Amino acid sequence: MHDAPDASLWLLGLAAAFAALAIAGGVSLRLRLSAAPGYLLGGVLLGSFFDIPDTFLHILTTLGAMLILFFLGLEFSPRSLGHRFKQLTVPALWDGFINIPLAFIAAHLMGMSLLASGLFAISAYATSSAVVANGLMDNRLLALPEAELCLGLLVIEDLIMALLLPLSVLFLSSAEANFAGHMLKLAMAFGFVVLIVAVTLFLQRPMARWLTQPAKDLTILASLAMLFLVAGVGESSGVSAAVGALLAGMAVAESGSREHVEELLLPHRELLAVGFFAAIGAGSDWHAIIEAMPVILALALVTFCSKLLSGYLGAKSIGMSPISCIRSGILLTPRGEFTLVVAALAIMQPWGVAFYNTVVGYVIVSAIAGTIAIRYNAPMSRKLSALLTGDT
Amino acid sequence: MKTINEAPLPGIGRKLWLQTKQDERVSIIAYNGGDYEIYLIPKGEEFPTAAVHLSGDEASALGTAFPHERKEQTASSLEVESVVIAPASTHIGVMADSLRIGSAFIAAVEPVAGTSVLQAASHSIKAGDTLYIAGSDADRRKLMEALQADA
Numbered sequence: 186m187h188d189a190p191d192a193s194l195w196l197l198g199l200a201a202a203f204a205a206l207a208i209a210g211g212v213s214l215r216l217r218l219s220a221a222p223g224y225l226l227g228g229v230l231l232g233s234f235f236d237i238p239d240t241f242l243h244i245l246t247t248l249g250a251m252l253i254l255f256f257l258g259l260e261f262s263p264r265s266l267g268h269r270f271k272q273l274t275v276p277a278l279w280d281g282f283i284n285i286p287l288a289f290i291a292a293h294l295m296g297m298s299l300l301a302s303g304l305f306a307i308s309a310y311a312t313s314s315a316v317v318a319n320g321l322m323d324n325r326l327l328a329l330p331e332a333e334l335c336l337g338l339l340v341i342e343d344l345i346m347a348l349l350l351p352l353s354v355l356f357l358s359s360a361e362a363n364f365a366g367h368m369l370k371l372a373m374a375f376g377f378v379v380l381i382v383a384v385t386l387f388l389q390r391p392m393a394r395w396l397t398q399p400a401k402d403l404t405i406l407a408s409l410a411m412l413f414l415v416a417g418v419g420e421s422s423g424v425s426a427a428v429g430a431l432l433a434g435m436a437v438a439e440s441g442s443r444e445h446v447e448e449l450l451l452p453h454r455e456l457l458a459v460g461f462f463a464a465i466g467a468g469s470d471w472h473a474i475i476e477a478m479p480v481i482l483a484l485a486l487v488t489f490c491s492k493l494l495s496g497y498l499g500a501k502s503i504g505m506s507p508i509s510c511i512r513s514g515i516l517l518t519p520r521g522e523f524t525l526v527v528a529a530l531a532i533m534q535p536w537g538v539a540f541y542n543t544v545v546g547y548v549i550v551s552a553i554a555g556t557i558a559i560r561y562n563a564p565m566s567r568k569l570s571a572l573l574t575g576d577t
Numbered sequence: 578m579k580t581i582n583e584a585p586l587p588g589i590g591r592k593l594w595l596q597t598k599q600d601e602r603v604s605i606i607a608y609n610g611g612d613y614e615i616y617l618i619p620k621g622e623e624f625p626t627a628a629v630h631l632s633g634d635e636a637s638a639l640g641t642a643f644p645h646e647r648k649e650q651t652a653s654s655l656e657v658e659s660v661v662i663a664p665a666s667t668h669i670g671v672m673a674d675s676l677r678i679g680s681a682f683i684a685a686v687e688p689v690a691g692t693s694v695l696q697a698a699s700h701s702i703k704a705g706d707t708l709y710i711a712g713s714d715a716d717r718r719k720l721m722e723a724l725q726a727d728a
Contacts, residue, residue: 328592399670444609
């Protein structure tokens, strides 16, 4: 305690940070954009003015990613997955087989190494659930038939990302491990996922009891204890804390305690999600982002178009009208939280800092462009439809 | 009888919709937080031309205007019964869901609000609350005995 910093300094620092983020998020919303790019840009500004310890940013990023993915996990349980997969198999296949290869080729053509291109392709695959959900609500698009298709696809994307993230970690550590080491890591990751699914399916009742404490504060503590336990074991088994958190969310959903855990943890999620975007922004370098802007814009354009195409073909495969197919594509364009989680994995690589800055810039551009596209969904889809049919 | 279609909206809630005889589409968005939105998409239109946002209470009030209520379907082995919490009950302050004995607690109605059905799992039990219990005979009896022991 003797070396503790002056409390007034960090309290004032936190006050400045909260105020800056409130203003940045507020401006973003005033411009009718998602708040996420505002928080990212606010973080970039804070990082350029203040010397924020890397450890603090790392902890904030990890906690934020965990809470965001925990809440994503709450939205689906293993039992309900089978049914949704059947409905959305073909759209999900289009989504994966178009977006991942195109993003890989674009990144490689822009000068990224094979490994960095592969990681970018994975990061750019996932659409931002937060930006799309807000876009659908703010623009009153939930009544449209493509809303459930897009939200369902996002759930599948999140699940596929849960498989791709540990593989990314494995590939990134390839320089340090031999074949046997890889197999051991893969076995540990697989064992962890099997363990969590088994616990989810067979220990629902004890889990529900654990999550149903006699007071709200105890329920919050019990939920966080479970979340941190699964995330911690996930991290040590090579699956990553983020995926552990996603699985913990799925386990809670399956236990039947989703509603009250969600209600109690929501304010914590809101705060830590802001912290996540701000910490990611603060860890980046705005000079590097501006320097990489031509590459960022090119990647954003290619991946915007690839989502348009995959969304169109996916919706078409389940019999939607041409205009609904175009709107589905538009709704799937913004990238966000998962893209940043993948970017954070690369930071320790020799090429990691440049990659990180590029991806942060990419998410800012993509989230802004995606939000605008969702807002102008109607005229855009009509114009694109006219172009496709040659009816001008 | 006309059926209402339903689809989950992950992270938001669920959507119910009905195609009318006039080929209009009425969509209801039931948000996870308990609010509702009703949209009308007229025949031949792509986007809704009317939308209304309702709180849970407003939606319940609106629901009473319709003569045929939507009936909940339960498995034949399940029954529902209710118990009023006595002022001296040792269960006051306890979170409703912690009382599960196999059976599922489904809802609580506060005496003051009268008609407001509260969130089941996170509800902290108060004197005078009416708790509705669903479950198999044996489980329901055990839970009812536990609740009535100190009534």
